[in-house]
Amino acid sequence: MxxxxxxxxxxxxxxxxxxxxxxxxxxxxxxxxxxxxxxxxxxxxxxxxxxxxxxxxxxxxxxxxxxxxxxxxxxxxxxxxxxxxxxxxxxxxxxxxxxxxxxxxxxxxxxxDAPPGKVALPNQYDGLAEVLKSLLRHPQVSQLNLPLDFADGWTVGFQLAQLLPLDESIKHALLGVDSLEQLLEELDKLLREMSGEEPA
The missing domain is CATH 2.30.130.40 (LON domain-like)
Structure with a gap:
């Protein structure tokens, strides 16, 4: 404690x-x-x-x-x-x-908790890294000087969850996710909903 x-x-x-x-x-x-x-x-x-x-x-x-x-x-x-x-x-x-x-x-x-360790971003979620890169072009985001690692799943997942315009209750739910696969899956689903795409 x-x-x-x-x-x-x-x-x-x-x-x-x-x-x-x-x-x-x-x-x-x-x-x-x-x-x-x-x-x-x-x-x-x-x-x-x-x-x-x-x-x-x-x-x-x-x-x-x-x-x-x-x-x-x-x-x-x-x-x-x-x-x-x-x-x-x-x-x-x-x-x-x-x-x-x-x-x-x-x-x-x-x-x-233990700090999140490095885990390779699964290939099927490469699109999430591309979305993160696009968000980083925003001047207010670039000023944060985020510690970047587009190959690390936890970094991509948590930073994307932080930067996306989501309700804080959704962000809080994402914070509580223990599985990297589940976090990335939820983010992918949310992005599809935001873009008006049908779920895969």
Whole structure:
């Protein structure tokens, strides 16, 4: 069991993927400073409904019990003066217990999965890698400087799940998939539906 700080977001973070964050609450500014100083991460969990702003309350938000451990890979001061960071998902975790500290920061005891290992992308899913390559041409995506490996199935699957315009509930379901074959199959099906194609 591992104790980590949690950062509830309205977005799901996939392993091997990156998202930008804008930090403005003091508890998270302090968390980011500590993580950068000590080279440690924090947990990202999907905020399923409502707001995470505590307003001094010790009540816990409605968060998912499945999350992704994240590391800060870049930071900058944004034009609005706030702190901007880029985080990269490393491995999934299951939340076992959760509580709110006096400063409002949420912490949890979690069970960490092993980071996804390298598995060759099956030939029948080469089209998914091509879709990912096309998404990477978008300026906002290219700025993320994603760790690319088009031959690795988990990298292609998780990054595609992160970047596609899917409902967060669907992304959360994809995060929970344990089989690479199932993840790629679900993504292929979703892409066919988005393009109006009949299922194979």
């Amino acid at each position: 591992t104790e980590i700080a949690l950062f509830p977001l309205s977005s799901v973070l996939m392993p091997l993927s990156r998202i930008p964050l804008q930090i403005f609450e003091k508890r998270y500014v302090d968390l980011v400073a500590r993580c950068m100083r000590e080279n440690e991460g924090f947990g990202v969990v999907w905020l399923q409904q409502g707001s995470e702003v505590s307003g001094g309350s010790l009540d816990l938000p409605d968060i998912s019990q499945l999350g992704t451990n994240a590391l800060i890979v870049d930071w900058d001061q944004l034009p609005n003066g706030l702190l901007g960071i880029s985080i990269e998902g490393r491995q999934r975790f299951a939340v076992e217990s959760v509580w709110r500290e006096a400063d409002g920061l949420i912490k949890a005891e979690v069970l960490l």
